[in-house]
Amino acid sequence: AHIAELIAWKPNEGTKLALLLSAHSSIPPQIDLDRASSDELQTLFDDLDKRGDRLSQLGAIELGLSIFDRHPQIEAAIIGMIQQIRDDDTDSANSRFRLLSALAVLVEGEVSRAKTLAGKPPFWRRLATIAQASLIERCICSFPVDVGGFTEWAHSGRGQQFYLQTLCDLRLEPKWMPDFISPEQLKAEFIGRIANAAQRHKNKIASQDIKELTLAEDEGSIRHQMNFPMPFLPGPLEGGIAPDIPLPPDLESSIDEALSKESIDWKSFIGLINSALIFKLDPKFADLAVEALQR
Structure with a gap:
């Protein structure tokens, strides 16, 4: 209902806000783009390719692959976003995954300190805090900010509070560890989700370039970066879900x-x-x- 309300409010801006909730792969499919025209979809995906935060890009890729048979015009944007995620060097000070990791620690730690959402389960709180962290990331990357310096500051701000809160959360959701917020693990999870989405919708993907990026095993494909077990570890909203x-x-x-x-x-x-x-x-x-x- 919340996603539908956002889209009804302002289709383009509402969809971009809804994509901030993409911390779990079950959420992007809930975003209904059927009412959007081809031009509106093109504008949305191009904007996310150029100025989107990493989490919204991931949600857009998953969503885009599911509708690609009906909207092939978004091919270039999907390729661009996949390549950005693939090429993001988590060892670099300016890595967007490093920025997202630091912001998630900062927001989650501050929410814990302030006891905001204290009555909500950990997965619910993380959905909100990671969405907020991604919105901040989106804003930061729209301006000439020293990403490396900001990341260092953000990570030091609430690191201890985040770590202690996550340890406490293990009582309720024992499968998501504090270290899983690392840039390397975030990227591995994103890569795994893209690979899963491509496999799930492979019959809808007519683009050879997207197939080579997502379904091939060659160097340059995202599957080439999938190193067991990292892409298969629980995500931040899956700490209480039993593996199947x-x-x-x-x-x-x-x-x-x-x-x-x-x-x-x-x-x-x-x-x-x-x-x-x-x-x-x-x-x-x-x-x-x-x-x-x-x-």
């Missing part, structure tokens, strides 16, 4: 073997701990872990 991906048989055997040894140490639990973030685990592994600890 089955545990691969070889990994299951490895965990079973590690926990069944007579002599164990902390390394014996690494496979189990890491797998719990990505795969659906059989309850038997909890029993194995308890038995291992008791030995």
Whole structure:
């Protein structure tokens, strides 16, 4: 309802505000662009390509791929946004992912300090704070600002508060860790979501350039940058969602073997701990872990 109200208010500006809510892949499909003309869509996507924040660009890519069979005129903008995300060097002081990470820490930390949204669940609060962080990013990048300097300041402002709040949130949503806000993890998540969207809508993608960018495995494609397990880790709104991906048989055997040894140490639990973030685990592994600890 909120997204529909934004679009009804002002179609172009409302859609850009709605895209700020793209912290989860289930949200962009809720943005209805059917009433927009071809020219309006072209203007919207071109503007996001040139001046959009990273999160809105991600949502626009996911949304654009889903309607590409009906609106091929947005091809250049989609390619431009994918290339920007692909080429963003997270080690650079001017990285937009580094800026988004710092802003998310700043806003989330300040909201925690002020006890704003204290009665809301962590995922709900993060949806709001990441949207606010992305809006600030969008504004910053519209002006000649020292992105590197601003990022350093923003990250130092509320880092401790963010970290402590996220640790507290683990009681309710145990799968999203404080370190998952890192620029590297944010980029990995974005890359994974683009790859998933392209795979989901591959029958709608007639553009060879987009196929090479999103579906190929060659150097230069986004899939070339997908390094397990980072693109598969939970996103900021998924800390309380149980994974539904089955545990691969070889990994299951490895965990079973590690926990069944007579002599164990902390390394014996690494496979189990890491797998719990990505795969659906059989309850038997909890029993194995308890038995291992008791030995």
